Amino acid sequence: MVVEARTIDQVEAEAMTRLAPLVEACLGEKPLYEEVEEVMIWLISRYIARSALELRPRTFTADDFGRALDDSVRRATGRRRDGSTELLMKLKFKLRAAEIPEPEAETQHDAMLAYRRTYRASVGTRRRAYDI
Template sequence: MEARTIDQVEAEAMARLVPLVEACLGEKPLYEEVEEVMIWLISRYIARSALELRPRTFTADDFGAAFDDSVRRASGRRRGGSTELLTKLKHKLRAAEIPEPEAEAQHDAMLAYRRTYRASVGTRRRAYDDLADQINAICTLTMAKRRAGRLDAGSAAYLTSHAAQEACPPAGSSLWYG
């Protein structure tokens, strides 16, 4: 036995997780995704189990299910490459009375954005972060107007959000239009 620091243990765990996450995703994972998988495994499965009165044993199948769940939560993708539904987006579009085919197209566009975001680095990543901040601010303002009774829920709020997004030039406008 030899003494190790937390950083050494974490680095070894990350090194072991990378090929597993890569095999699950079918592509190289981002560092943040592997880190998130590790956090989910530790906090959700190991720590909770340690708090129980009786120790819980994990079979290989149990660990596989916990691992798949952690990868799905961290990356939005399931084993085999299928994607996790964007539940919040789905509920928001349903509340905005968006027809199902249009909602599916928006879901696909959001997944394409996620893939592009995941692959971006440096200046491009910062531009995507700025864009996300702008859109979040617009949606928050629209929500506040709706709650204050200055805007009807549903389609009216949806239209207001889109109009506000069109009116402000996005950060890194080349990102917005490709």
């Protein structure tokens, strides 16, 4: 076995490469790079970092990882394994804090969901236009 030093970018690239197929299996479609990155952040911050703070080591089984992955994918992409869409809680909280009337907040919420569906379904020049 050869042990070599790696940069954080190399470690992150390897983690993203391994995580992308797992996220794809949860979503049922190819994930966006940003979605995989967000899932990785959720997994590290919520599950790995918190476990590291505990006094005793914690056993992390394959089932535990599956639940953590599902939860991270749901939080990062807004989609559940069954294909339904998670509520945009951050948007709703922001609109509520800004004292936006509930009907207008619902309209904005629906518009954001429609945009996310359109963006995910777009390809080629249409996708590039959204990225600009």
